[in-house]
Amino acid sequence: AQKITQTQPGMFVQEKEAVTLDCTYDTSDPSYGLFWYKQPSSGEMIFLIYQGSYDQQNATEGRYSLNFQKARKSANLVISASQLGDSAMYFCAMREDSGNTPLVFGKGTRLSVIA
Amino acid sequence: DVKVTQSSRYLVKRTGEKVFLECVQDMDHENMFWYRQDPGLGLRLIYFSYDVKMKEKGDIPEGYSVSREKKERFSLILESASTNQTSMYLCASSVDRLNTEAFFGQGTRLTVV
Numbered sequence: 530a531q532k533i534t535q536t537q538p539g540m541f542v543q544e545k546e547a548v549t550l551d552c553t554y555d556t557s558d559p560s561y562g563l564f565w566y567k568q569p570s571s572g573e574m575i576f577l578i579y580q581g582s583y584d585q586q587n588a589t590e591g592r593y594s595l596n597f598q599k600a601r602k603s604a605n606l607v608i609s610a611s612q613l614g615d616s617a618m619y620f621c622a623m624r625e626d627s628g629n630t631p632l633v634f635g636k637g638t639r640l641s642v643i644a
Numbered sequence: 645d646v647k648v649t650q651s652s653r654y655l656v657k658r659t660g661e662k663v664f665l666e667c668v669q670d671m672d673h674e675n676m677f678w679y680r681q682d683p684g685l686g687l688r689l690i691y692f693s694y695d696v697k698m699k700e701k702g703d704i705p706e707g708y709s710v711s712r713e714k715k716e717r718f719s720l721i722l723e724s725a726s727t728n729q730t731s732m733y734l735c736a737s738s739v740d741r742l743n744t745e746a747f748f749g750q751g752t753r754l755t756v757v
Contacts, residue, residue: 538684562742574734574748581743620686626742629694631677631702636686 532556533621533635540640542611549596550606550638552621560626563604565595568618568637577619580604582626608640616642647671650735650749657756663722665752667735673747674740676718678702678710681732681751693718694740725756 534553542548554563565577580588580595588595596605604623608615621635651666669676675694679687679702689702691710699710707729711719718737722729732753738746 535686560742564745572732572751574736576745576747579743579745622687624742629698629700631675631689631692631700632736632738632746633689633703634679634687636684 532633533623535621535635535638537638538636540638542608542615542640542642544613544642544644545610547607547609548611548640550608550619550621550640552604552606552635554602554604554621554623556602556623556625558625558627562624562626563595563597564622564624564632565593565604565606566620566622566634567615568620569614570617574620578606611642613642613644616640648735648737648747648749650733650752652752653750655752655754657722657725657754659726659756661722661725661756663725663754663756665720665722665733665735665754667718667720667737667749668716669718669737669747670716671737671739671747672715673737674715675738675746676712677736677738677746678708678718678720679734679736680704681734687734690720722754725754727756730754730756 563580567575594607648669677692678690693712709721735749736746
C-alpha cells in the first residue's frame, strides 16, 4: 500500500504568491518523521524541511513551512512569496521509527512559478 | 559537507549485460538506499541497507541485487539488464536517526538498448 500520497501532479503559482503542496501519509507507527525535498531541473535532491510526529509545532525553514495535521495524516508544504527559482519537483517522504525502516517517497508535484 | 558519489552520471548498456552501479559516501552513515526515478512514479525504493552486509528489499527489487561489503560503499547490480530498467538511479545515505535527512548522489541515468 502506498504510504505517501501526493495528489497534485502539477501546480502553477504566480511569483510572490504563496502555494501549498499537499501530502498525506499512512502509518500505524506512533513515531515517524516527515521530509520534503526539492529537485530542480539539474536533478539534485535538496532537503527542505523536517517534521517529527511528536513535534508540537509546525516546522519552518525560511520561506518553507510544514502544515502538520496529525489527525488527518497530512503534512503539506507551504512556500511563501514564491520565486522563479522555486520551479522544481517537490517530493514528500516519510520514515517510520520502528527499527531499520527506509525513507519512502511520494510521486512528487511539479511546481511552476509564473512571472 | 556530506558527499554521496555515484560512479557514473550517464551509462549506456546492452540488453543482457551485467551492470554495476556504485555509490560511495564519506560520512560514515549507517543507512544507504537505492531508488529509481521515473516520470509520474516518483522515487521507488529498490533496496536499502542499514549496516555492512545487511540488506532489505524495497518495493521493486525484482531484477536487481545489491552488495555492501564496506560501510561506505553500496552497489546496485542489474544481473541481466533489460530495456525496462532504463531509468534514473539515485543513491542516498543517512545516519540512523529519525530526525536527520538523507543525502543524495547526483544520479545515474542508465539507458539499456
